[in-house]
Amino acid sequence: MPRVEVAVRVDALTYSYPGHAPALHDISVKVMRGEMFGIIGPNGAGKSTLCKALNGLVPHFYGGTYGGTVTVAGMDTMKHSVAELSLKVGFVFQEPTNQFSGVSARVDEEVAFGMSMTGFPREEMLKRIEDSLRQVGLEGLEERSPFELSGGQQQRLAIATVLAVKPEVIVMDEPTAQLDPVGKTEVLETMRALNKEGYTIIVAEHEIEELATFADRIVALNEGRIISEGSARGVLTQIEQLKRMGVDPPSVTELSHLLAEELGLKPHQYPITLDEAIVLYRDLLEGGHS
Amino acid sequence: MSLIGVQDVWYTYDNRFMALSGVSLGIEAKETIALIGQNGGGKTTLAKQFNGLLKPTKGRVLVKGIDTRKVPANKLALTVGYVFQNPSHQIFSSKVWDEVSFGPKNAGLKPDEVDERTRWAISAVGLSGFEQTHPYDLDYGKMKLLTIASIMSLKPEVYCLDEPTTGQDHQGRRRVAELIRELNDAGSAVIVITHDMRFVAEVAKRIVLVAGGRIVADGQTREIFEKTDILARAQIRSPQITQLAHALADHGVPPNLLTIKELADCLASIIRVEKERGSRHA
Numbered sequence: 001m002p003r004v005e006v007a008v009r010v011d012a013l014t015y016s017y018p019g020h021a022p023a024l025h026d027i028s029v030k031v032m033r034g035e036m037f038g039i040i041g042p043n044g045a046g047k048s049t050l051c052k053a054l055n056g057l058v059p060h061f062y063g064g065t066y067g068g069t070v071t072v073a074g075m076d077t078m079k080h081s082v083a084e085l086s087l088k089v090g091f092v093f094q095e096p097t098n099q100f101s102g103v104s105a106r107v108d109e110e111v112a113f114g115m116s117m118t119g120f121p122r123e124e125m126l127k128r129i130e131d132s133l134r135q136v137g138l139e140g141l142e143e144r145s146p147f148e149l150s151g152g153q154q155q156r157l158a159i160a161t162v163l164a165v166k167p168e169v170i171v172m173d174e175p176t177a178q179l180d181p182v183g184k185t186e187v188l189e190t191m192r193a194l195n196k197e198g199y200t201i202i203v204a205e206h207e208i209e210e211l212a213t214f215a216d217r218i219v220a221l222n223e224g225r226i227i228s229e230g231s232a233r234g235v236l237t238q239i240e241q242l243k244r245m246g247v248d249p250p251s252v253t254e255l256s257h258l259l260a261e262e263l264g265l266k267p268h269q270y271p272i273t274l275d276e277a278i279v280l281y282r283d284l285l286e287g288g289h290s
Numbered sequence: 291m292s293l294i295g296v297q298d299v300w301y302t303y304d305n306r307f308m309a310l311s312g313v314s315l316g317i318e319a320k321e322t323i324a325l326i327g328q329n330g331g332g333k334t335t336l337a338k339q340f341n342g343l344l345k346p347t348k349g350r351v352l353v354k355g356i357d358t359r360k361v362p363a364n365k366l367a368l369t370v371g372y373v374f375q376n377p378s379h380q381i382f383s384s385k386v387w388d389e390v391s392f393g394p395k396n397a398g399l400k401p402d403e404v405d406e407r408t409r410w411a412i413s414a415v416g417l418s419g420f421e422q423t424h425p426y427d428l429d430y431g432k433m434k435l436l437t438i439a440s441i442m443s444l445k446p447e448v449y450c451l452d453e454p455t456t457g458q459d460h461q462g463r464r465r466v467a468e469l470i471r472e473l474n475d476a477g478s479a480v481i482v483i484t485h486d487m488r489f490v491a492e493v494a495k496r497i498v499l500v501a502g503g504r505i506v507a508d509g510q511t512r513e514i515f516e517k518t519d520i521l522a523r524a525q526i527r528s529p530q531i532t533q534l535a536h537a538l539a540d541h542g543v544p545p546n547l548l549t550i551k552e553l554a555d556c557l558a559s560i561i562r563v564e565k566e567r568g569s570r571h572a
Contacts, residue, residue, distance in 0.1 A: 042459035043431050151329070177457060180329040181485050182525055206459070209530055246460040251488065251530040251550055258554040262561055274530050278537045285541035285560065 006071075007033045007169050007200040008054060013068035015049065015058055023049040025224040027068070031169075031202055031217075036195045038211045038232065039204040041221035042246035047204035050221065051173040054202065055089040056082045073168040087118065090162030092172040096154035099161070100146050107149070107157055108133070108142040114161040132163035135197075136190050152183025156190055163194075170194070172203040176210075184210070209250045212236055212272040220247065237267040252277035291355055292316035293448060293479055294340055294370070299349035301335055309335040311503040312349070317448065317481065320474050324494035324511070325483045328525055332503045333483050337450045340481070341370035354447075368397060371441035375452040375483075377425075377433040386412065386428070386436055387421040393444040404443075411442040414472065416465055431462035438469065448479045455486045467493050491515070491529045491548040499524055512546045 008031040015024045024046045031037045039047045052058040056077040059066040070077040073088040093099045104110040111129045120128070133139050136156040141149070146157055155175055162170060172191070176184040184207065192214050195201050205211045211218070211232070218235040220227045222245040228235050236242070239257040242249045249257075256263075256270040256277070263284065271277035294317040301310040309332050317323065317340075325333045338344040339351045342358040351358045353369055374380045383389035391408040399407070412418055415435040420428065425436055434454060441449065454466045463486075470480050470493050484490060490497065490511065497514040499507040501524045507514050515521070515528045518536065527533070535547040535556075542560055547553045 042461065043429050043457070181527065182328055243460070248460045248463075248488075252534055255531065255534075255550050255554050255557075258550065259557055259561075262558050274533055274537075277534050281534070281538055281557065282541065285538065285543075285564075 005033050007031050007035070007073060008037075008202065009069075009071045010050075010053070011069045011071075013050075013053060013066075013070060015053060015067070016065045017049075017062055018064045020064075022065075023224050024053070027221075027224075027226060029219050029226070029229060031200060033168075033200050034195075034198050035200055035216045036191070036214055037200075037202045038215035038218040039202065039221065040206075040208060040211070040218055040235075040247055041227075044223075045221040045245075046224040047221055048173050049224075051091070051171050051202070051204050053077070054169070054171045055091045056080065056085040057091075086167075087165055088168045090159075090165060090167035090170040092155070092158050092162055092170065092175050094174045094177050096151070096158040097147070099158045100154075105145055106142065107138060107144050107146055110146050110157060111161050111164050115164050118165065128164045128166070132160040135163055135194065136160045137186075150183060151179045152186035155179060155183065155187045159187075159190060159194075169200045169202065172201065172205075174204050174206060176205065176207055188214075208236070208248060209274075212250045212253075220245065222246075233268065233270075233272055236272045237270045239267075256280070292352075293319050293354060295352040295355075296336075296339060297350050297352070299336075299339060299346040299351060301339065301344060302347045309503055310339075310346075313500075313503075313505055314349075315498060315505060315508060317479050319447065319477055319479055321479045321496060322470060322474055322494045323479070323481045323496045323498055324490040325481055325498050325500060326485070326487075326490065326524075326526060327500040327506075331501045331524075333500045334452065335503075336500055337372070337452065337481060337483055340448065340450055341372050342366040343372060367393075367446070368444055369446055370448040370450065371444055371446035372450045373434075373437050373441050373452060373454065375456065377430070377437045380437045380440070381425045381433065384424055385421070386417060386423050386425060389425055389436060390440045390443050393440060397444065407443045407445065411439040414442060415439040415469060430457040431459065434458065435462070435465065435469075438466075442473075446478065448481065449473060450481045450483070452483045453485070454482060455484060455489050463489060487527065488529045491532065499526070512548060515548065516546045 010027055010029045013024055013027040014022055016022045039050060041047050049058055053070050054072055060082050101113045104113050108129050111132055112125055115125055136159050138156055176187050188210050191201055215232040218232050219229040220235055227245055228238055236249055236253055239249050239254055250272050252274055253270050253272050256265055271280050296313055296315050299310055299313045302308045327333050342363040345359050353366055381389055390411050391404050394404045394407050415438055425433060455463045473480050494511050497511050498505055507520050515532045521528060531550055531553050535543050535553055536545045539545040543556055
């Protein structure tokens with residue numbers, strides 16, 4: 001029964017914010033359970049709008065004109081409220097402090113706040129606070145103020161508040177865009193670990209070189225339309241297409257494209273990560289010596 | 291005499307946090323310097339010394355030979371322009387044109403000159419056609435370009451750009467890189483505070499690495515990216531291309547290559563030589 005394995009199905013989604021031209025145009029994508037799915041594209045491509053369509057903020061909160069269907073964890077987003085959807089779809093914003101309730105003086109209270117609407121018994125809440133803080137590596141910081149944390153810690157706290165609800169899908173809208181390199185690494189490692197635990201993660205991300213190391217599949221958007229979709233390698237090796245739409249491919253992939261003729265490489269053989277590139281070029285240079 | 295001279299500067303915030311401890315450096319005309327290091331290390335505190343936004347607790351900063359403690363910050367702003375990381379900390383007009391013309395108007399320039407500079411700066415950052423737009427109706431990348439234009443209209447001799455590529459896509463980054471080159475060519479020094487090492491490799495000729503309130507490395511971009519131990523201690527990862535060049539150093543690749551083009555040319559020539567050797571043997 002392959003149907004149960006589909007976590008997210010977007011079917012012919014066209015959407016316009018009130019009084020604007022369509023932000024999304026005939027978008028159809030499918031995300032399988034347990035996948036790490038990347039959304040890439042230049043600013044204004046519709047990445048954030050697509051993320052918000054997955055937890056119902058589009059159209060329930062923003063209004064506008066909407067066509068097509070979005071099904072997440074078996075729920076049609078048009079037929080369920082944002083509150084209902086939030087139990088199945090965790091959403092992490094770009095700016096972690098936008099997500100905080102602002103009323104919690106402590107890290108553990110902040111995690112509890114997200115669950116307080118769900119009516120869990122106290123014992124269960126305590127267990128979930130402990131579990132979710134451990135999953136993001138914030139154990140030991142329970143009593144700190146959320147606003148005293150570093151950027152990377154704040155974003156991990158935002159992820160913990162989402163995890164406590166035990167969602168089936170986690171959607172992240174450029175979660176590392178505002179962080180320094182240490183913070184970026186912390187959040188990316190957390191995402192990687194959660195995906196390994198089996199979480200389905202959908203992430204809009206500018207850090208293409210990082211995304212290349214762990215995304216299973218990627219969709220590239222430009223001006224609200226799908227430009228390409230498929231395996232990370234399939235999408236990231238289309239160098240000219242990415243550059244035309246204003247996205248930098250991984251440096252090592254672009255390098256291999258420049259050398260393709262010289263080396264007789266086909267796009268599907270281009271490395272997309274540093275490790276792959278090291279292996280490929282070492283082999284080539286050693287081969288030459290023999 | 292340096293355009294900016296920082297002489298053994300110490301800086302302690304009101305809460306007694308010592309953000310700079312004995313920092314010295316000189317900045318010359320036409321330089322492009324990347325100021326790098328983790329948050330909390332002192333980069334921004336140092337950059338704010340350049341135009342008198344902060345004044346040293348001990349030591350001194352000379353801008354064209356004048357001690358920043360002896361001139362008000364608004365005077366210094368005509369020589370050293372500072373573009374903040376967060377555009378909303380800087381933008382206060384309701385039209386792009388007004389935002390860019392504010393500086394020269396405020397500096398008392400003649401209306402013709404104000405108009406000319408405003409038009410020039412708006413066009414240089416690629417915002418022609420948006421003159422009457424409300425700054426907050428621009429997307430984030432364009433808003434950041436607007437904040438650069440509003441400093442350009444003052445024609446300062448030194449620009450400090452705080453995280454100019456954050457939130458920019460490929461095209462926005464390229465635009466900022468071109469702009470920096472143009473400002474350099476016109477004689478200005480540009481200091482870029484950034485975490486974006488690919489961008490550093492593309493635009494900056496010199497790196498100043500700040501950590502723990504001190505300068506831990508200062509030199510040519512190529513040299514600094516070779517110092518993997520110092521970078522690792524400061525938790526900085528050099529660009530992917532430089533890392534690959536490093537990994538291939540045993541195979542005759544110079545470990546200090548910075549750009550995709552440099553490494554591609556180098557690999558192509560190694561491979562060509564190998565091929566020729568191969569065909570001669572055959």
